[in-house]
Amino acid sequence: MTVWNFSAGPSKLPTEVLEQAAAEMMDWHGSGMSVMEMSHRGAEFTQICDEAEEDLRQLLGVPDDYAVMFMQGGATAENAIIPMNLLQVRPANTADYVVTGSWSAKSYKEAARYGEVRLAASSNSEIILNGQSYGAYCWVPEFSQWSVNPEASYLHMCTNETIGGVEMFALPDMQELGAADVPMVLDMSSHFLSRPFDVTKAGLIYAGAQKNAGPAGVTVVIARRDLLGKAMAVCPSTFDYVNVAEQRSRFNTPPTYGIYMCGLVFKWLLRQGGLTAMKAANEAKAECLYAALDASDFYTNKIHPAFRSQMNVPFVLADDSLNEAFLAGAKARGLLGLKGHKSVGGMRASIYNAMPIEGVKALVEYLKEFEREHG
Numbered sequence: 082m083t084v085w086n087f088s089a090g091p092s093k094l095p096t097e098v099l100e101q102a103a104a105e106m107m108d109w110h111g112s113g114m115s116v117m118e119m120s121h122r123g124a125e126f127t128q129i130c131d132e133a134e135e136d137l138r139q140l141l142g143v144p145d146d147y148a149v150m151f152m153q154g155g156a157t158a159e160n161a162i163i164p165m166n167l168l169q170v171r172p173a174n175t176a177d178y179v180v181t182g183s184w185s186a187k188s189y190k191e192a193a194r195y196g197e198v199r200l201a202a203s204s205n206s207e208i209i210l211n212g213q214s215y216g217a218y219c220w221v222p223e224f225s226q227w228s229v230n231p232e233a234s235y236l237h238m239c240t241n242e243t244i245g246g247v248e249m250f251a252l253p254d255m256q257e258l259g260a261a262d263v264p265m266v267l268d269m270s271s272h273f274l275s276r277p278f279d280v281t282k283a284g285l286i287y288a289g290a291q292k293n294a295g296p297a298g299v300t301v302v303i304a305r306r307d308l309l310g311k312a313m314a315v316c317p318s319t320f321d322y323v324n325v326a327e328q329r330s331r332f333n334t335p336p337t338y339g340i341y342m343c344g345l346v347f348k349w350l351l352r353q354g355g356l357t358a359m360k361a362a363n364e365a366k367a368e369c370l371y372a373a374l375d376a377s378d379f380y381t382n383k384i385h386p387a388f389r390s391q392m393n394v395p396f397v398l399a400d401d402s403l404n405e406a407f408l409a410g411a412k413a414r415g416l417l418g419l420k421g422h423k424s425v426g427g428m429r430a431s432i433y434n435a436m437p438i439e440g441v442k443a444l445v446e447y448l449k450e451f452e453r454e455h456g
C-alpha cells in the first residue's frame with residue numbers, strides 16, 4: 082500500500098532524496114565513510130556544507146550581503162537567539178511582534194525574557210469581515226492596522242502559522258507603516274522554499290528544516306550581515322550569528338548529517354525547476370484540497386480565504402465524534418498524520434513540497450468516501 086504522510090513536521094521527504102541518502106549511506110562518493118562519520122572540518126564535509134549553502138543561495142537568490150547559517154535548537158531556540166542577537170541593533174533596544182497564531186505567540190513570549198517587546202498587531206480575537214465571523218488566529222490584521230514602533234530593532238512575524246493554517250502571501254511596506262528602518266524578522270518554518278521569496282525584503286528569515294528543507298535538527302537562518310555583531314553579552318558564543326556566519330556554520334560541530342540531507346533536498350528542488358515550479362505545484366495541490374473541503378458541508382476550514390495556508394490545511398468534521406473513525410479509515414488507506422494539533426482539534430493535512438498531487442488526490446477521494454458513509 083502506498084503511504085501518504087500528511088504530518089506537519091517532521092514530515093514527508095522526497096523519495097528520490099531518501100533513496101540517494103540510502104545509496105550513499107555506507108560510502109559517500111568513494112570516501113569509504115558515511116557522511117555521519119566524517120569530520121566536520123574535513124575536505125568532504127566542507128564540500129557538502131558549502132555546496133548546501135550555495136544551492137540554497139541559488140534557489141532563493143540570496144545575495145552576498147546576507148549570511149546563510151545552518152544552526153541547531155529549532156525555531157524555538159531562535160525565539161531566544163533572535164532577541165539576544167538583534168535587540169541591540171538599534172539604540173532603543175526594543176522589538177515589535179505581530180501575533181497571528183500559536184507560534185508567533187510563543188516567539189513574543191520568549192523574546193520578553195530578553196528585553197522590552199511590544200505587540201504591533203494581533204489576531205487573537207474574533208472578527209467580522211464582509212459579514213462573516215472568523216475566530217481568533219483565523220485571520221491576519223490588515224497592514225494599515227499594524228502599529229509599528231519606528232525605533233524598534235526589528236518586527237517579528239510568523240508568515241505561516243503551522244497549527245492554525247494561516248499564511249501571509251504579502252509583506253507590509255515598512256515605509257508605509259512609518260517604520261522604514263525596522264527590519265522584518267520572519268519565522269518561515271512551515272512554508273520555507275514553497276515558492277519564490279525575495280529575502281532582501283527581510284532583515285532575517287529562519288526555518289526549522291523538518292518541514293520543507295530536510296530532517297529535524299537543522300535550523301536555517303538567513304540574515305543581513307549588517308545586523309550581525311551586536312549580540313548581548315549573555316548570548317552563547319555558538320548562537321552568536323557573527324561566529325556562525327564567519328565560520329560558515331562550523332563554529333562548533335554542526336548537525337552534519339542533517340545539513341547533508343538538506344543539501345540533497347536543495348539539489349532535488351533545483352532539479353524540479355526551483356521555487357517557481359514548487360509554487361505552481363503547491364498552488365495546484367492546495368486548490369484541489371480546499372475545493373474538496375468547500376464543496377462539502379461536512380468539512381469546514383475556518384480560515385479567512387485570503388490567508389488559507391497552502392502548506393497546512395486544517396479542517397473539522399461536522400461531527401467531532403466521528404474523528405476517531407475518520408482517522409482510523411484514513412490510516413487503513415495509508416493516509417497518515419492527519420490528526421489536527423491538540424490545541425485546535427479536528428484534522429490537518431500538511432502538503433509540503435515533497436507531497437505529490439497524487440497524495441492530495443488520494444486524500445480527496447477519501448474525504449468524499451467518508452462523507453458518503455457518515456455524512
Ligand code: PMP
Nearest residue numbers: 155156157158184243270271289
Ligand atoms: N515556528 C513554526 C511556524 C513551527 O511550525 C514550529 C514547529 N512546528 C516551530 C516554530 C517550532 O519549531 P521547533 O520544534 O523546531 O523548535
